[in-house]
Amino acid sequence: MADLSAFPITKRWPASNPEIIQLYSLPTPNGIKISVVLEELGLPYEPHLISFATNDQKSPEFVSLNPNGRIPAIIDPNGPDGKPIGIFESGAILVYLAEKTGKLIPADAAGRYEVLQWVFFQMGGVGPMFGQFGHFFKFAADKVANNSYPMERYRDESRRLLGVLEGRLQGRQWIMGDLYTIADIATFPWVRGLDVSYGGAEVLRLAEFPNVMAWLARALERPAAARGLNIPARA
Structure with a gap:
């Protein structure tokens, strides 16, 4: 034991x-x-x-x-x-x-580092910037009602990061091509949250990122993802 x-x-x-x-x-x-x-x-x-x-x-x-x-x-x-x-x-x-x-994660060193750079891209960019967008757009909107700068700043940076993902996913099923990895798992919950958690689909114009939206749909279709979205169960 x-x-x-x-x-x-x-x-x-x-x-x-x-x-x-x-x-x-x-x-x-x-x-x-x-x-x-x-x-x-x-x-x-x-x-x-x-x-x-x-x-x-x-x-x-x-x-x-x-x-x-x-x-x-x-x-x-x-x-x-x-x-x-x-x-x-x-x-x-x-x-x-x-x-x-x-x-x-790939077994070869080059592939491993390629995955890690996309994990760190999420950790250093996608998560913090999307989170700040959600904060100012939804949760603190009343505090910045007379100052649109914070929301616009993080909206624009979120769109820039979505553009990076859009380019990476061009012609690819997953961030690493045919291989589903921790890079996808690190990133898709944050992209999902832009609409599901923040209601930001329209202001971010998510439809302008078709590769990202198709990739997100594929990720959410995975049975493990469907289960993991609600664990631990909220009280």
């Missing part, structure tokens, strides 16, 4: 089965990445809902695993050398799980 007692988070969110991966998350774009990749890989895992409504992500127990106080985070009881390991940051978790299983 794996001993996870060294992780204080397990005192607030106890593991029913400490032998499998423990996922601490919420189905936001960043959280969805990890539930989807776990479903794609077929790895057994136990999801724990981290509720923003009660600021669970800022609790001492959660911060003990992720000092940054953001979802998602995992504990793998079967980490390197067979020892438990805790990992935070969605991009790091994606890379860890892909390398652990040898799936969703």
Whole structure:
């Protein structure tokens, strides 16, 4: 039986089965990445809902695993050398799980780095910029009612990034061509969120990015994606 007692988070969110991966998350774009990749890989895992409504992500127990106080985070009881390991940051978790299983990432070095650059493109560009667009367009619209600059800035940058994706997906089924990888999993929840979470399809003119929209539809058709969109189940 794996001993996870060294992780204080397990005192607030106890593991029913400490032998499998423990996922601490919420189905936001960043959280969805990890539930989807776990479903794609077929790895057994136990999801724990981290509720923003009660600021669970800022609790001492959660911060003990992720000092940054953001979802998602995992504990793998079967980490390197067979020892438990805790990992935070969605991009790091994606890379860890892909390398652990040898799936969703090319085996050759050149292909691996090509995937990683697109994962980092999402982490450094797509996520932060799309998130800021959503913040000013939907959640803080009343605070900037007399100043359109913040929304316009992030709208335009989001469209620029969508244009980068549009070009990359020209003639490709997935970001890496025929191979579905963690680069796709990192990115599609954020593109989906532009409309589903923020209602921004019209102002962003998403229809002007047909390659991106077709790629998103293909990603959402995958059974693992359909399952992962709602894990952990919201209260």
